[in-house]
Amino acid sequence: MSEKSIVYWAPPNELISALSPSTAIMKTNNLVKTRLLLDKILDNINSGDKVGIKVHVGEAYNTHYLRHDYVFEVVNAVKSKGGIPTLIETQGLGMEARHRTISENFTISFGSRKTATKHYNTARLHGYTESIIGAPLKFIDGEKGFDAKIFEIEGVHLNKIAIAAGLFEFDKIIIVSHFKGHGLTCFGGAMKQLGIGCLAKLGKFRAHFNENLSINSKKCNISKCDQECIKVCPVNAIKIEGESAIIDPSICVGCLGCSESCPVKKAINQSFNLDFKNFTEKVVDNAVGVLSSYDRKNIRYINFAIDVTSQCDCVSSPNMSIIPDLGIFASSDPVAIDKACVDAEINAPGLPILNQKGQWTQPVAPGIEKFNAMNNLVNTSSFFDAAVKSKLGNIEYDLIKI
Numbered sequence: 001m002s003e004k005s006i007v008y009w010a011p012p013n014e015l016i017s018a019l020s021p022s023t024a025i026m027k028t029n030n031l032v033k034t035r036l037l038l039d040k041i042l043d044n045i046n047s048g049d050k051v052g053i054k055v056h057v058g059e060a061y062n063t064h065y066l067r068h069d070y071v072f073e074v075v076n077a078v079k080s081k082g083g084i085p086t087l088i089e090t091q092g093l094g095m096e097a098r099h100r101t102i103s104e105n106f107t108i109s110f111g112s113r114k115t116a117t118k119h120y121n122t123a124r125l126h127g128y129t130e131s132i133i134g135a136p137l138k139f140i141d142g143e144k145g146f147d148a149k150i151f152e153i154e155g156v157h158l159n160k161i162a163i164a165a166g167l168f169e170f171d172k173i174i175i176v177s178h179f180k181g182h183g184l185t186c187f188g189g190a191m192k193q194l195g196i197g198c199l200a201k202l203g204k205f206r207a208h209f210n211e212n213l214s215i216n217s218k219k220c221n222i223s224k225c226d227q228e229c230i231k232v233c234p235v236n237a238i239k240i241e242g243e244s245a246i247i248d249p250s251i252c253v254g255c256l257g258c259s260e261s262c263p264v265k266k267a268i269n270q271s272f273n274l275d276f277k278n279f280t281e282k283v284v285d286n287a288v289g290v291l292s293s294y295d296r297k298n299i300r301y302i303n304f305a306i307d308v309t310s311q312c313d314c315v316s317s318p319n320m321s322i323i324p325d326l327g328i329f330a331s332s333d334p335v336a337i338d339k340a341c342v343d344a345e346i347n348a349p350g351l352p353i354l355n356q357k358g359q360w361t362q363p364v365a366p367g368i369e370k371f372n373a374m375n376n377l378v379n380t381s382s383f384f385d386a387a388v389k390s391k392l393g394n395i396e397y398d399l400i401k402i
Helices: 030-041 068-080 116-125 164-168 190-197 200-209 226-231 258-261 274-291 334-347 368-373 380-388
Strands: 005-010 048-056 084-089 098-103 108-110 136-138 148-152 160-164 172-178 180-181 186-190 236-240 245-246 299-305 327-331 397-401
Touching: 005 030, 005 136, 005 148, 005 334, 030 068, 030 299, 030 327, 068 084, 068 172, 068 190, 116 136, 116 334, 148 164, 148 200, 148 274, 160 164, 160 200, 160 274, 172 190, 180 368, 186 190, 186 334, 186 380, 190 274, 200 245, 200 274, 226 236, 226 258, 245 299, 299 334, 327 334, 334 368, 334 380, 334 397
Parallel strands: 005 397, 048 084, 048 172, 084 136, 172 299
Antiparallel strands: 005 327, 098 108, 148 160, 180 186, 236 245, 299 327
């Protein structure tokens, strides 16, 4: 792509207001600026359009997720155009929540976004409900995350993708992203929302794992357990062969229910993808597939670079904010908007944070990429190199301040 993409930016600073602030002061309010940004990009919404607003409600016990107030403004912006908004979300990997005993009378549950019923409870706790935001929440991959449409693609690593089936019920899509760090892709924004957040569970599994689940026959002894894996499998992909179970990879949907329920954890072979370059390329494969199957002209993106932590909203403890708020970004290009956020993150000063010893660390200086400096895992260039190579979008952009 030769021409530069347009990215609109609202800086994060707000003028301090009195009890009765002026119009000029309120135009610096971040919620007001959200609406002003949306007015710049929602030129494609017509009266009567069904508009899916892709959100991430945040994991249970995570307190840095994107506040519902911002999504409320997205909903109102859609309504002002005559559109019919619906919040849309997909299930996370796995089937069962995990539990930790904190003290004698205090046990917490996390990993709560694996089925629609439990996912909705977390969404409700975080304010993502129709009564608060003004639009219903729909899980577009169904109760357990299995509702998918399979598309063939010519990706770097993937030749098939599993997109959440309900995505195609909408005329237009708005991808709402909380820009923050991520342990596998370095950062999470619009590209990751496309390449992971819009997928059914099978699609997420293929990105996060190197190969299909299988049984370690040396560890599995089906006669000495209650055959939990067979009972929990929702698609009957597991059967007994001799004294061991086997998994039919042509049926398996990658829900991980078997590995969660197996009393002998090493009896299920699972190869988690820790090749960061490979993972980012798979995310891009998926994102390109989503845009190929759903007209990219009907998708808009808004990134909130606020409460920027080093880890993603999928975890319960993402740590402290590592940089000041950077503001809000909006575009019709998923690569350009993420590149603008990363450039702003690099140029910003880091914030001091407490390490595990309770000592304040020196902030990372401007000009240094903060996520990689904090996580020491993967560089942002891997994501953008893959995006450019696959023609997902444009890293060249014009930043227009509002």
